[in-house]
Amino acid sequence: MVGGKRSRNFDDDDGYRDFRPRMPKRQRIPPVVQLCKEMMPDIRTLGETVKAFEEDIKFLSEAIANEFDNEEYFRNALLSTLYAVVLEQPHKQPAIALLTMVVNAANPVAGKSILNHFFGKLQEWCDTSIDEDFQVTSSETGPWNRIKLLLRFLSLLSPMVQEDELISLYQKFFELSVELNNLSTEKRNPLSEAIYSNTLLNIPYLFFFSKDNQNLREKVAELIAGVEASYVVKNTDLSLIKEYNKSPPYEPRRWVQTVLPNVKRVLANDMQQITELFPDYSSMMVQQPGDQGFNDPLNLPTVQQLEPFSGLDRGLGSIDGMWKVPRYSFRVYLPNEVGEFETVVPFTTYAGMLFEDLIIDIIESMEFNRKEVAKQVITLDLFFKPGIFTEPGQSIAQLIALHEENPIITTYKIEDLAIEKILSMIFKLPNVSHPFAYFYTLLVEICQNSPKAIAPVFGRAFRYFFNNLEQLDLELKLRYLDWFSIQMSNFNFSWKWNEWEEDSVKFGKTFYNPKVTFMRNLIRKELRLTSSKTDVEESLTDEFKPYLDSSFVSRHELVGYYQSFFANFDVDETMLKDNDLFFAQSCFPFSEQIQNVVNYFHQQPLDRNVSELAAIFEDIQKAYGNIIVDFNRFVTTILIQALTFSGNRSLSHANKYIGDSKNDVLELLSKMDVTQELKERWLIEAIIRFWNSNSQNGFLIVDTCKNFELVSAKSVLHFSFLEDNDRVWGLVDATSVESTFRTLTELSLRRDADVETFIYLFERLVDIAAETTEKLGTSPDVPVAVNESSTDFRELELGWKYESCLGFIKSVLRKYGDEYAPSIDHLSTFVNSKVSHTKTREILESWLMELKEL
Known part of the structure; x- marks a missing residue:
């Protein structure tokens, strides 16, 4: 009784109704599920916060060692998370390896289970490499790329695993690469080059935690000597896949030729370069027994089983597919003209090659999460030795001043490295791995995350490609045009147009000049990307206002x-x-x-x-x-x-x-x-x-x-390549060029592809080139060259027309090689009958022969 009244308990069934709203009972999450929800995100982000790294290793390793044997749910969640990080974010592999070894020291059963899981995955992907029914997803990099990453992770565990077990894995992969390479004495084997390069690239990871292991050093030295003596690098040079049609601004390097010298240098001088590259985790490392082994030997497919797949042209994955043709390095940020220093770690060093490999892996394997890719590639430096890169966001002017003050200071910029590698995927020939929109929006995302730091990096790339437009492959000109226009629309069409005024003043009235053609197409494309013509018009200087006329013909x-x-x-x-x-x-x-x-x-x-x-x-x-x-x-x-x-x-x-x-x-x-x-x-x-x-x-x-x-498709091409007073719109107007590629691509996708239409276009382009050389009057044994200092505009126009025409031929042969290859003899006969200019004929003949290698 309270105050003479009875206190009512609404939980009692005494005839009173409970008018409180009925809420569904909260389902109690099992402790193991809650633990996984807390731990797995920490594993995925391991290493991103450098100051908390040691504490994270301690906390996570203790939890794993204690819980691993208790719940299957936990084990499955842990193993799948570790596996995902190893494959999708390979720059975090050393952190995951350290975590694994600390766990192994506390709970050898858990350590052994993790090792078995990754070795089992390695075997699975080796088996998958010969699976005719393998289904490729959008973010699939390929069995052999995954094998590369799994071997790298196992290599990081060298203190924990028996040395001979690891050396045996390397020996098997090298032997397989040599056997595949020896299938032909002259023709390169794409899969062989992929296995050889990937396996070599992994070798330094054996010493990430084992630099002082002399016995391992000797075994690795013997391993490298063996493969160096038995592997013959084929000298395959395909001009059809080169980004530049003439006078490249740098010397491209083939992966298969560069990887061995890079690895030998990084292991030399008491592994000084490894010490300078990899972070020092020794303070967190726990002594390992070093006795863990694999349950079974690795069973690799035979050469005979792999031979049908060895061309890497059967859709097995994006990165594996890059090896189909000779794989070259790609550059955008060349040594600064003022300071003569590098802002990107050179590909001719192990670090430069490794950084490129890592960034491409991140871009390709995490295509499903663009925002995360944008974050990871710009923070890659956090997972390597401090001091390799400059402070993020430093301008070139600041670097020049710092370099003059201290010539040995680092000038490498993580922004330049990341953007260059993404651009390498956009400008890759013969094919790109994903729709261009992925790469374009990825670059937009990176810029939006840090506009002040990234916008100048984009600006330097814009200038680089513009300055090399005369040499750039036709397909790449179109990609550059797309990328530039998309970025401009995101920059409110703001660009320093006055930088290009000199070219416009000098050649603005020409039809074929590649820079004028680009400027004209760019402004027209920008007009199509906005509903407000004023936005574009206000960004232009007076010199470029006439380009606002988007008329196809006058x-x-x-x-x-x-x-x-x-x-x-x-x-x-x-x-x-x-x-x-x-x-x-x-x-x-x-x-x-x-x-x-x-x-x-x-x-x-x-x-x-x-x-x-x-x-x-x-x-x-x-x-x-x-x-x-x-x-x-x-x-x-x-x-x-x-x-x-x-x-x-x-x-x-x-x-x-x-x-x-x-x-x-x-x-x-x-x-x-x-x-x-x-x-x-x-x-x-x-x-x-x-x-x-x-x-x-x-x-x-x-x-x-x-x-x-x-x-018909042929009529569309015929219209585009009609000639009117030496003008062929199909060679210069972007909408016409895009129409031609759309038309040919649609034809190529049909089962009953009309080969005659492909032949028609080739012959039409050859006719234009032959007629142009006759008008130029160039001696048959002298290559056609454009002298931009010439005052003879007719000669200049014909020279640019010739280069545009040959560039078009090169692009269509490469892009539609499958359609042209059966007609090589016919096309060769046509070239010999139509082209009197010897040097031009030689170029066309060499391209036709290269079709057999694509």
Whole structure:
């Protein structure tokens, strides 16, 4: 009783209702699950906080040693987490290895289980390497790349594992690489080069925790001597896959030729370079018995089993696929012109090669988590010896000052290293591993994380590629254009255009100059990336304002096009309007009938009768045929421009109108006594002229017509490579070039690929090159060279045209090698019959021969 009243307990069932809201009972998480939720993220981020690293090792190792034997759930979660980190974030492998060995000292059963797990995974991936049914995911780097990373991790455990067990693994991989290499005395074996290079690259990791192990040193020295004596590096040089068509700004290095010298140097001089590269974890290391071994010997596939897979061209993974062709180093940040120092660790050092390998592994294996990739590649320095890199964010000007004050100070920038390696993936030939959007957005992410530090790094890359545009491969020019335009849109279109004014002033009126072509295409692309033309216009200096005109052909030429339809009727220039149906304007006597054509296409397909459409054109011909030069051309143009006008709101609208009207158009065209080639040319020209202010839309509509079989792939290519007063738009305009590659790619994906269309393009390009050399008058035994100091603009234009044409040939042969390879003899015969210039003929012949190696 309280205050004379009874206290009511609402938990008692005494007739009173409990009006408290009923909440679902919180499910109690089992302790082991809670432990995993707390521990596994700590393992994934191990080493990211340097100050807490020793404490993390102590805490995690104690928990693992104590809990490992208790719960299967815990063991499975731990092993899968360790495995994921080892493969996806290989720069953290030493930290995971240290954790494993500290656990091993406290609980040898746990240590042995972890070792067995990784050895078992190694065996699994060796078995997978010959699995015909292996399914590749988007982030799959390949069995052999995973084998590389697993062998590296096992090598880090050298204090814990019996030496002979580890040496035996290396011996087996080297023997396999030699046997594969010996399958041919001349032809390189891609898988052999991958195994050889990957295995060598791992050797220094044997000494991460065992630098003082003299016995291990002697065994490794013997191992290296053996493979050096038995492995013959093939001198394969494929110009088709080179990033530069001439005068490269640096000497590319092949991985397979560079790895052994790098490894030998890093092991020399009492392993001084290893001491300077790897962090010192000795204070946290616990004495190991060194008696752990593998339960079973490793069973590698036989050479005979591997031979069908050894070309690494069967889609086994992104990084394995990089070995299909000779693998070269790639550079962007060359020694500074003022200070003459490196900002990226040279590829000719073990550290430089290892950093490249690690960053590519992170980029490729964690494609599913772009934000994490952006973070990890920029903080890679945390996992190596302090002092290798400068302070993050230091400018080149600051480095120059520091270098002058102390010439031995480090000038390596982690930002330059990371960005260069990502760019190497964008600019990789012959293929990229992921859609370009992944790499572009990854770079945007990195810049957004630290704009002040990264924006200048991008700026230097922009300048580097621009300064080397004359030499750069055609495909790479397009990738550079895409990357630059995307980054510019993220920088509010802000760029120091005045840096390029000199080139624009000097060559702005030329057609083929690669720098002017790039500037023109870049500004047009930027205009397509924004709904506000003002944003782009305000970023430009006066010199570049004329480039804002995005017309495919000039206004004068467009007037000429429309005038060519008429006799005794003048076309007024003021009648031209962007994306409008020119012939429907009231100044034309037949404008009402043209509007009726548009109205016809607006009807539902079931309500139409093609005879109505035919009657409209019959009326026009009777009344106004006397002023129309070629009535068939006129009808063809009206039909397709009326459809294009009707669907000009979006590509989906265009697809609908063209798809709904395909049969009507084909029926009317079939009644014309004109070649199919000419009708298709008229159709394409009509679309591109309609979309003259936005040719990208035009070519995409042409694609729609191609998909509905109104035009052929060959007709699209024929239009793009028509010649008009030495001008071939298909060689310089980005929207036309992209259209050509889209057309060829679509053809290549078809089971019944039309090889004749590929042959047509090759022969057309060869014709252009041959005609250009004749006009240049270059001696047959002298290579065609462009002298930019020349005042003869006609000669300059022809020289640039020649280089553009050969660059196009090189790109299509490389990109569509499978389609061209069966026709090598035919193509060679054509080259010999058409090309009188000896040096040009030799270049083309060598490329055709290289197709056999791709």
